Amino acid sequence: MAIEVRRSIEEPARVGKLWEAMERGRANRAATIEKTGLDLSAFRDRVRLIKETAAQDPSIAEAFAEAVRANGGRVFFAATGREAVQYVLDVCRANGAEFLVKSKSLTSEEVEMNQGLAAEGIRAIETDLGELLCQVAGEKPSHLVFPAIHMTSDRIARMLSEAYGEPIAPEPSSILSAVRARLRPQFLAAKVGVTGANIGVAETGSIVVETNEGNGRLVTSVPKVHIALIGLEKIVRRWDDAADLVRGHAISATGQRMTVYVSLISQRQPVAKDPAGREFHVIILDNGRTRMRADPWFRDALNCIRCGACMNVCPTYGVTGGHVFGHIYPGPIGIPWTANVHGLEEASFAHLCVSCGLCHEICPVDIDIPLMIAKVKDQDVEAHGQPTAERFFMASEAFAKVACLSAPLANRLLRRGSLRVLMEWAVGVDRRRTLPAFAHRTLRSRFRSREGQVGRVGKVAFFPDLYAEYNNPDQGLRAIEILERLGYSVIIPDVQWSGMPYVSYGRLGKASKLAADNLRVLGPLVDDGYDIVSTEPTAVYMLRKVYPKLLEGSLASKVATHSRGFFEFIEPHLAKLSLRPTADAAGLVGFHIPCHDRALSSGLPAMRFLERASYRVRPVETGTCCGIAGTFGMKSGWLGYDLSMAVGEKLFEQFRESGCDLIATESSVCTLQLQDGLGRPVRHPLDLVRVEGPA
C-alpha cells in the first residue's frame, strides 16, 4: 500500500483535481444549507430516525415486496450478489437481450454485476458519463459522486477517440456530444434497463431513482424491461419519510437543492396505451446486510444514504483518491461496508484513516463512521498483526514517564540524528518529525509542590493528558491558575492519559479498559460536584464523544456531560478577568481549529478569548485535517510522515498566504505539524495572553 500511496502523492495534477472536487463539494453543501435555511441538527435527527427505522425493521422490506407485486411487478430477494446477477442474467435471456443499459448504481458495483454478466456474454453499458468513462478505461470509480474525477479531459478525449474510432476534440462539450451521439442508438435498441434505487417506499411499492444527466429517465422508459436493484436498507415505510432523503441526497452529495431528475416509479407504464412486454422487476439485495443489522458495531453503516459527504472531508482520501482509499466502496464509509460485504481482506485501506473524526461531523445521518473504522482496524490487527510504530505510540505514556525522569539527557538524545535513525529503524518513528521536548518535572509534581487556592465558585478536576503533564507543564499550570483566579478549587485527579492512539490504531479492548479505569476515578468526582476540564481538545473529545461509545451505561455519559474544554469552560466568566496580549503588539492571529474540537466547540471560545485580549483572529482552514492526526504523522514513511505532510500542504500554503503575525492552535499535535510544515513557532492561546484580575 505504501507504493500506491507514494504514487498518488507524486501525481499532483490528479490530486489537485480531486481536492478541488472535495472543496467544491463542501462549499456548495455549506452554501445550500445556508441558503435554504436548513436547521441541520434537526434535519440530521429526522433523517437518522427515518434511516434507523428502515434499517432495523425487516417487516418494511416484506411490505414493500407485497406492494410491488400488487402493482404488477416481480420481486426477487437476493441473499448474495451472485444471486442478484444470476437473476438479471435470467431476465435478459428470457427477453432475448444481448446487452442492457444501466444508470449509475453503486449497489450493482457492490455485486460486480458488469463482470458477472460479461462472463455470460451479456454486455452492460454504463450510461452515467463518469461511470461510462471508468468502464471504457477499465478502471474503478474513484469518487462516489464524481467517478471519473481522476481523468483529465485530454485523457478522456484520447481514450474515447480510440474506443469509438473517430477523432474527438479534448473540449468537454465535444466529448459530451460524442457520448450522446454514441449512446443514443444503444438506448433505443436496448431491451433491458437496469437501475439502482435511492429509496424504496413500502406503502405504495415504489422506488425513487435520482439522476442529473437524465440517463435514469431513458433507462427506465425506453427498454421494455426495467430491473431495479435495491439494498434492503434503503426501503422506508411512507412517502413522508422520502422528502427528507431526497433533500439530503442532493445537498450532501453536490450541494444541489434537488437532483435534476427525481423519478418516483411504482410500476411499468404502457406506451401509447400498449402494455405489451413491459415488465418491472425489483431485486432486493441482502448480501450481508441482515448480518450487519444484528451486529452492534456495524449496524450504523446501514444508515448511509450514499451521499459521499464523508469522502469530501476525509484528509487522506483527498490525497490518495478512491483507487487507494477504497475497494469498490471508497472513502470513510467504504471501510465498514467493504469489511462487511467484500470481506476484511479487502478493507486494509482502513489503516489510511487518521481518526480525525471529520466524517462523523459532516455525515447527514450522524453515523459514527470513525468508531466503525476503529473496529475494522481492530479486526484487521487481530488477523494480521500490528506495525511496531503503532505499538510504540500506544505505549506513549510509559515512554513519556521514562523520558521525563531523564529529561535533559532524553531531550539531547532525541535531538541527535543518530538516535533518531535508530528509532526510525527500531520503532518506526520518522526521523524528520520534530518530537516535543520533555520537562524534567511533570505537571503533577509541580502542582503538588505549590500552594493551591480554595475557591468558592466550584470545583474542577483538571485532566492534563500527556502533553501538559510531561511536555509542557507550564501551560497546564497557567490554565490551573486562571481557574483558581475565577474562584475554582482545582485538583489533578489520578487519571491516566486519554488514550486516543488505542482508537486510532484499532485496539478497542485496551481503549475500553483505559476508559473504564479513568471513569472509575472521574465518576465519583463528578458526583462530588467536580467539572472535568482539559486544555487538550483530543482529551475532551475522548471524554465527551468516544468513552460513551466504548462503554455503555450511565457512568460514561455522566462524565461526558460534565467534561469541558478549558476555553469553553471559562468563557462565561471572562468578564471578570483582564486580558492583555503578551506580544508587544496584538497583531493578526491565524488560528487552526483542531479536528477533534470540531465535534465540540470548533475553536470558537479560544478565538474569542484571543479577541478579548485585543488580537485580531482569523481561522485559517482548508475544511479538513492538518494531517498529523495525533501520532499518525510521526510514523515513518509514506504511510505516516509523507502522507501527513502531503495532507498538510494546502493548509501550510494558506497560512503562508494569510499574512498573519502569529499562529495559534489548542492542540499539542497540530502544533507539531504546523511548526514542521511552516518552520514558524505555533503558540497556544494561553501563551499569547497575560491574565490578571479579578481585583
Next chain:
Amino acid sequence: MRSVREAHKPSCVTSSIGGGTVLFEPGLSDRFKAALLELKAEPHSATRKESTLEILRSVVEGHRANRVVVANLPAELRSVVSGALQGRSVQFMEDLPSTDVLPACAAAEVGVTWAEFAIAEDGAIVEVAHDDAARLAASLPIVHIVLLPAGRLVRDVGAAMAVVGGILRASGPGQRPTVTFISGPSRTGDIELRLLYGVHGPHSLHVILLEWFEGR
C-alpha cells in the same frame, strides 16, 4: 414583489389532482421563476391563450426546430399547440400506434408536455405520467417545453411529496402513475467538474406558466 394580479387572487387555490384535493400557495410565482433561472431553465408567462401561441412559436423558432412531439396535454390545449406550430411536423403521441412513439420521439427536436404542478423553491416541475409516451416525449428531444397552470405551486419538496404521496395512494395498486420532479435541463459535472448541459436528456428546458388556464 407581488404583481397586482397575484394580490387580487384568492388566498389559496385548491385543485383536484389524482383524487386528492391539493392546496396551492399563492404568491410563489416570482420565487419559482427565479429558481428556474438559477437552474438554467427558462420561464415564460402566458397571460392569455394568444400569448401562449406566440411563446410556443418563438421558442420553437429560436431553436430552429421542425419536428415536435406532444404528449400528456389536456385536450383543450392541443389546438393551441397545433395552432402555434403550423407548418411544422407536430405529432401527438396519443394519436400514434405504440410502435411509432419511440421513433417519433427519437427523431424530434422538441417535446411539449404537461406538468401537474411545480415546486417553487426548488424550481422543479412535477410530471405525472400514466403512459411512458409522456416521459419519452419529455426526455428524448434536445428541447423540452413544459406547460403549467401558473397557480399550481407548492412551496417545497416536503409539500410536494405530501401531494405526490396522496396521488400514489389514491391511485391504487397497478394504477399508479410514474411521477418525476424535474429541476432544470439534463446536466453533468463528470468531466473536470465543469458544468455541462444536455448529456442524455434535454439541453434546454422552457416552462410556460399559463395564467389563463386552470388545468384539467
